[in-house]
Amino acid sequence: MKKIISSAVTALLLPAVANAEWTKSYVIEWNEPAMYFGGVDGSITNPGKDCPKGVNPELDWIKVLTNAGYSEEEAKWIRNPANPTRSPVHGQNQVAFRGKDRANVYVHPESYPDPGLYPMEGQVAEGLNLDGDDSTGLTSPAGKKGIDNVFYETLGCWKSYRGPERLSSGALQFNDAMRNGAWTTVVVVHGRGKDPLNDNNVEVGFYLSDDDMVKGGNGEIAPDYTFVVKPDAKYEAIFKAKTENGVIKTKKPSEQVMLRDPGYTRDLELLDAQLELVMNEDGTLRGYVGGYRPWMKVYQGWVDARGPVIEALTWVELPAVYYALKRTADYKPKGAKGPNTHISYALRIDAIPAYVMSPDAHNQVAKIKSYKALVDEPPQVARATRFRVIDGLVPLPDKSLKYGPDVDVFASRKTN
Amino acid sequence: MSRHLEKKGFSRRSVLRGGLRGMLGGTAVSLGLPILDILLDENGKAFADGAALPTRFGSYFWGLGLTDTPAGGTRWVPEKTGFGYDIKPELESIAHLKDKVSVFSGYRAITDGKANLVHWSGHASILSGAAPGANGRFDAPSFDTKIADAIGGSSRYKMINVDASTSRQPVSYSTRSGTTFASPEVTPLGLYMRLFGDGFQDPNSDNWQPDPSIMLRQSVLSAVKDQRHALMKSVGKEDQIRLDQYFTSLRELENQLEVQLQRPEKCEACVIPDAPKETPPSASIEVVNANTKVMARLLAMGLACNQSRVFNFVHTAGTSETYIGGQSKIYHQITHDEPTDATLGYQPITSQLAGMVMQGFGDFLTEFENIKEGDGTLLDNCLIMGFSDTGYAKIHSIDNIPMFFAGSAGGRHKAGQHVHTTGESVTRVSLTAMQIMGAPVGEFGQGTMKTANPVSEVMA
Numbered sequence: 001m002k003k004i005i006s007s008a009v010t011a012l013l014l015p016a017v018a019n020a021e022w023t024k025s026y027v028i029e030w031n032e033p034a035m036y037f038g039g040v041d042g043s044i045t046n047p048g049k050d051c052p053k054g055v056n057p058e059l060d061w062i063k064v065l066t067n068a069g070y071s072e073e074e075a076k077w078i079r080n081p082a083n084p085t086r087s088p089v090h091g092q093n094q095v096a097f098r099g100k101d102r103a104n105v106y107v108h109p110e111s112y113p114d115p116g117l118y119p120m121e122g123q124v125a126e127g128l129n130l131d132g133d134d135s136t137g138l139t140s141p142a143g144k145k146g147i148d149n150v151f152y153e154t155l156g157c158w159k160s161y162r163g164p165e166r167l168s169s170g171a172l173q174f175n176d177a178m179r180n181g182a183w184t185t186v187v188v189v190h191g192r193g194k195d196p197l198n199d200n201n202v203e204v205g206f207y208l209s210d211d212d213m214v215k216g217g218n219g220e221i222a223p224d225y226t227f228v229v230k231p232d233a234k235y236e237a238i239f240k241a242k243t244e245n246g247v248i249k250t251k252k253p254s255e256q257v258m259l260r261d262p263g264y265t266r267d268l269e270l271l272d273a274q275l276e277l278v279m280n281e282d283g284t285l286r287g288y289v290g291g292y293r294p295w296m297k298v299y300q301g302w303v304d305a306r307g308p309v310i311e312a313l314t315w316v317e318l319p320a321v322y323y324a325l326k327r328t329a330d331y332k333p334k335g336a337k338g339p340n341t342h343i344s345y346a347l348r349i350d351a352i353p354a355y356v357m358s359p360d361a362h363n364q365v366a367k368i369k370s371y372k373a374l375v376d377e378p379p380q381v382a383r384a385t386r387f388r389v390i391d392g393l394v395p396l397p398d399k400s401l402k403y404g405p406d407v408d409v410f411a412s413r414k415t416n
Numbered sequence: 417m418s419r420h421l422e423k424k425g426f427s428r429r430s431v432l433r434g435g436l437r438g439m440l441g442g443t444a445v446s447l448g449l450p451i452l453d454i455l456l457d458e459n460g461k462a463f464a465d466g467a468a469l470p471t472r473f474g475s476y477f478w479g480l481g482l483t484d485t486p487a488g489g490t491r492w493v494p495e496k497t498g499f500g501y502d503i504k505p506e507l508e509s510i511a512h513l514k515d516k517v518s519v520f521s522g523y524r525a526i527t528d529g530k531a532n533l534v535h536w537s538g539h540a541s542i543l544s545g546a547a548p549g550a551n552g553r554f555d556a557p558s559f560d561t562k563i564a565d566a567i568g569g570s571s572r573y574k575m576i577n578v579d580a581s582t583s584r585q586p587v588s589y590s591t592r593s594g595t596t597f598a599s600p601e602v603t604p605l606g607l608y609m610r611l612f613g614d615g616f617q618d619p620n621s622d623n624w625q626p627d628p629s630i631m632l633r634q635s636v637l638s639a640v641k642d643q644r645h646a647l648m649k650s651v652g653k654e655d656q657i658r659l660d661q662y663f664t665s666l667r668e669l670e671n672q673l674e675v676q677l678q679r680p681e682k683c684e685a686c687v688i689p690d691a692p693k694e695t696p697p698s699a700s701i702e703v704v705n706a707n708t709k710v711m712a713r714l715l716a717m718g719l720a721c722n723q724s725r726v727f728n729f730v731h732t733a734g735t736s737e738t739y740i741g742g743q744s745k746i747y748h749q750i751t752h753d754e755p756t757d758a759t760l761g762y763q764p765i766t767s768q769l770a771g772m773v774m775q776g777f778g779d780f781l782t783e784f785e786n787i788k789e790g791d792g793t794l795l796d797n798c799l800i801m802g803f804s805d806t807g808y809a810k811i812h813s814i815d816n817i818p819m820f821f822a823g824s825a826g827g828r829h830k831a832g833q834h835v836h837t838t839g840e841s842v843t844r845v846s847l848t849a850m851q852i853m854g855a856p857v858g859e860f861g862q863g864t865m866k867t868a869n870p871v872s873e874v875m876a
Contacts, residue, residue: 042487042758058753061744079744081737082698084584088737088748089535159755167487167756173811180814181529212529217838219815313753 022196023366026187026285026351027213029179029221031262032171034126034288034346035152035161036141044163050122051157058315061095068098068112074409085401085412090387090394091308093403102405106307106392109299109319117316117324120156125149127346128274128290130253137344148344151293154328155321160314165348169314174262179221181212183260185235186227186356187285187349188365189248189277196279197246203368204248204275206237206259206289207356223283226355231371234267235260237289238368239275248287250274259289259347265301269293271333271342283353290346292331298343299325307392318392469790471826472719473563473853474727474800476780477539477589479736480751481806482506482770482818484521489761491770492818493521494834501834506770509778513785513822515832516795518874520819520845522837524807527814528863534812535734538805542817542842543589545861554594559846559860561592564726566855572615572675573724578607578715580707580731580776582699587733600730604692604710611718612688619680619722626677685789686721689714700741701772704732708776712783720787720794731776734805740769747773751809763810777802781822799825801849803842819845821852821874828852828876835873841865848874 038050047054065075077083078094086092096104099111125138127149134146138153155161160170178184186209193199209227216222237257241250253272261268270291277287299322302310307318329340356365359374387394396403401412483491483506494501501519503511510517525541533540533551540548543558560575568574579587579600590598601607617624648656692710695703708731715727732738732747739746745753747769754763780800787794800822807816819842824831829852843861848870850857859868 039758044755044758046758055755076744081700081739081744081746088746089735159753169752169755169810172486176811176813176815177532180532181527182531210529215839219838312749315753 020194021190021192021366022199023188023190023364024196024279024285025189025354025356025365027209027221027225027227027354027356028185028187028349028351029213030166030171030175030350031178031185031347032166032168032175033151033161033263034149034290034348035156035163035168036122036124036126037162037164037168038122038124039162039164042164042167044159044168048122049124050120051118051162052121053118053157055157055159055162056118056316056320059311059317064317065095065098069102070098070409077409077413083412084398085396085403087394087396090306091312093308093393093396094407094409095308095311096391096393097403097405104391104393104405105317105319106303109322112317112319114323115317115320117155117320118157120153122156125152126288126348127152127344128276128288130272130274130290130292130344148330149290149346150328150330151298151343151345154324154343158314158316158321170263178262179213179215184209184211184213184227185260186229186354187277187351188356188368189279189285190366190368191243197243199243200251202241202243202248204239204241204277205365205368206235206257207371208232208235208260209356221352223352224354226357228357228361229359229365229371231359231374233372233375234258236370236372237270237273238370239273241275243279246279248275248277248279250276253291257291261301262347263298263301264305265298267297268347269297270345271331277349285351286349288346288348290344292342293345294341295325295329295343296341303392304389306387306389306394469797469826470722470725471567471828471853472725472727472794472798473560473567473825473849474715474729474798475543475560475590476729476731476777476800476802476822478731478773478777478802478804479535479734479738479806480732480747480770480773480809481538481804481813482774483762483767483808484816485756485762485808485810487756487758487761489756491762491767493816493836494519497834497836499832501832506767506774508771509775510781510820510822513778513781513795516785516822516824517781518821518829518831519834520821520836520871521834522816522839523819523842523845524816524839525814525842526864528865532812532814535805538807538814538817538842539589539734539803541814541865542803542819542846544591544594545843545846545865547863547865554589554591556594556862557592558590559850559855559857560590560726560728562850562855562857563853567853568724568726569671570675571722571724572617572680573610574671574726576607576610576715576718576724576727577601578711578727578729580704580711580729581733581737582697582704582707583733583737587730588728589730590728598728600728601711603694604707604714605694607711607714607718608689608691611714611721611723612691615676616688616723617676617680618688619683619686624679681722683720683722685787685794687717688721689717698741699737699739699746701738701747701769702741704738705772705776705779709779709783712780716784716787716794719798720789729780731780732773736773738769738773740772748809754810756810766809777820784823795823797826798823799829799849799852801845803845815839817842821845821849824876825852830874830876833874835871841867843867844869844871851875 039048045054061079062075099105103111105112125147127147129146130148137146137148140147188205190203191199192201207229210230211227213221214225241248253274257273259268273291275289329343331342332340492504492506496502525538527547530547540554544554544556546555564575577588577598577600579602586602588598588600736748751766784795785793802820807813843865844867847860
């Protein structure tokens with residue numbers, strides 16, 4: 001249960017640098033894709049206004065494989081837990097080779113017919129009005145028109161994303177990792193006016209910190225701890241904004257920002273990025289950061305998370321995700337030609353008061369600026385993974401066990 | 417009792433030494449006996465000659481945790497703390513022993529910014545006290561080795577490692593170096609042969625003689641002692657480190673041989689079991705649990721026969737390969753892909769499997785409970801620490817990792833309690849185990865998990 005602090009006490013406790021100018025600082029204790037849950041009983045799988053058919057159902061792998069040309073006997077052996085080519089950790093690599101001419105469907109999704117995803121059919125969505133047009137998009141739970149969140153419309157009935165707030169499997173998995181130290185993101189808000197609640201000259205900075213969040217006795221992240229900014233060449237976002245009645249809104253979209261993604265893609269790259277964050281009386285900060293993210297990187301993130309594992313655990317065929325994102329992408333950079341390359345998206349964040357210090361830890365961060373110039377090391381081109389993933393697959397340690405487009409599926413049975 | 421036995425022609429000495437003796441097909445055979453009142457002091461707490469009944473330590477590991485979800489559906493954490501705790505569904509298998517089992521809930525592994533290496537960081541933290549930096553290795557020795565150093569030297573094997581999981585690779589989490597893990601026995605027959613095959617010396621035999629082959633091997637080792645020292649002086653520092661590691665293992669072998677050259681203490685609970693039959697290689701839960709039961713029986717008797725005082729037992733690996741026979745989905749997959757039932761608040765099939773896995777633990781403890789020793793049971797003279805790699809397996813959580821102490825460790829463990837915290841380090845429980853077992857350890861763990869604060873509530 002969240003700690004509730006009275007507003008009067010909050011005024012005294014909030015980490016702030018006093019002056020005419022004002023600064024508030026926070027640490028993000030939870031963030032997840034803004035996927036409005038329209039279920040009626042909390043069930044992820046049952047139908048709701050968002051997903052009238054529920055989530056995409058569990059795959060019938062025998063059917064999937066036989067449709068792809070495997071015999072039923074081959075399919076059953078591929079799926080048998082005793083098959084030595086089926087790793088209990090990394091899944092069964094052979095399932096990748098179900099495209100045309102046994103192509104790897106993760107790398108060549110278009111070699112495989114679109115299996116389809118259950119569409120999100122509701123009219124309510126969380127997020128931001130990215131294009132400023134009230135006539136496009138959906139309606140927020142509070143009734144605001146023009147919410148642009150095609151990412152949600154496309155993937156909202158995928159089991160990974162569907163669920164009540166803080167309870168979808170993806171949100172739980174990545175936030176648990178974040179809260180246990182995988183990464184920390186701090187937020188600093190600085191204004192030049194006298195009234196933090198109504199200030200036309202505000203900046204907001206998102207930075208990484210190497211300091212872990214601390215859990216209190218109730219298991220929740222404790223407020224008012226200190227975090228030192230860790231300059232990062234990649235993960236930093238700065239917004240020009242204003243406040244209206246305690247709500248921080250972007251004045252002009254930031255051309256491009258990068259946040260740490262609570263998902264397999266890891267990089268949350270947003271074009272035309274905007275935000276809308278509420279400074280609550282209890283000292284917390286809650287709202288959305290949104291923009292247009294490159295959909296192909298989203299797809300690739302899922303592939304790199306090991307295609308067979310993702311398909312088995314999340315009940316979708318990855319080519320369906322590829323086709324759906326490609327089909328619904330609603331944005332491309334200005335001047336770019338060809339099909340849309342980006343999809344509208346919003347991240348919901350919950351942040352609590354924290355003290356944020358400059359990288360040298362000498363001073364509390366009072367103003368917003370970029371720290372990228374302090375980074376000695378060039379940004380990582382590719383992230384290190386715990387597994388060696390090639391084309392969505394983890395090679396088997398026993399090289400005598402074969403899988404692939406030309407393999408005799410039953411050869412592994414002979415070695416068992 | 418003793419006068420009755422003597423009237424029948426048994427002396428305490430003869431029973432102590434050999435149990436029952438006879439001829440079978442022209443060959444002399446002996447059958448050990450349980451510890452009888454005749455052999456003990458008036459309180460049944462020690463042998464009549466004053467020697468205390470030995471206390472043993474074991475770890476029992478299973479993969480994929482137990483069910484305690486953010487939606488509020490705990491299936492294992494008792495509501496009541498202290499003695500007389502309530503039994504939740506996934507702990508039904510230990511209900512009959514709950515007065516001998518302490519439950520620890522709410523403890524967590526703290527990675528200090530290192531990644532949560534799924535199905536690895538949790539038990540690595542419990543065992544080594546350090547969040548590991550990489551999969552497949554620990555950043556410090558596992559603490560069972562410290563207990564083995566403290567109490568394991570007087571038995572034939574300083575430590576026995578057993579893996580009942582029938583995984584594709586043998587599974588052991590016991591390590592001195594952090595990089596090399598012990599080689600476990602992976603079949604019941606292999607365990608039997610290790611404990612009761614070649615080299616086994618019946619502790620109750622009247623005709624005990626030092627094994628000439630052991631004498632020879634020891635003399636060989638002793639013979640190269642001077643050359644070892646000379647070699648150490650003649651090589652560089654890196655090679656000295658390598659040689660030191662090698663000779664350390666040799667020294668342990670020497671110690672083991674030395675034990676075997678001494679007349680073993682009587683172990684009247686020791687009854688040499690029959691060799692088990694080979695079992696089919698399968699990771700199905702039915703086979704794994706059957707393996708667990710058979711191997712527990714062998715292991716328990718091995719302890720009763722003083723072949724070792726320390727063991728590590730793996731039921732299923734962190735990345736468990738087990739499944740319900742005939743089904744195509746493995747338990748590991750189900751923990752991740754099964755949706756939480758909104759009404760129940762938990763994953764029903766996952767919880768069912770967790771209960772089946774815990775049946776293995778219940779059966780394991782029962783085998784120890786079935787061996788009478790002194791005025792109690794073998795379990796009473798053990799501390800068996802059960803634990804897993806994760807809390808809520810669906811998300812690889814390392815919060816609220818289930819941990820248990822079974823057995824009263826000869827009275828040193830105030831068993832039968834539920835101790836609950838909200839987020840304290842798992843290393844507190846590990847340190848408690850070490851201190852109960854008499855390992856000379858004042859603190860344990862690294863970084864935030866470093867602690868000098870055992871769980872005193874359970875320490876007598």
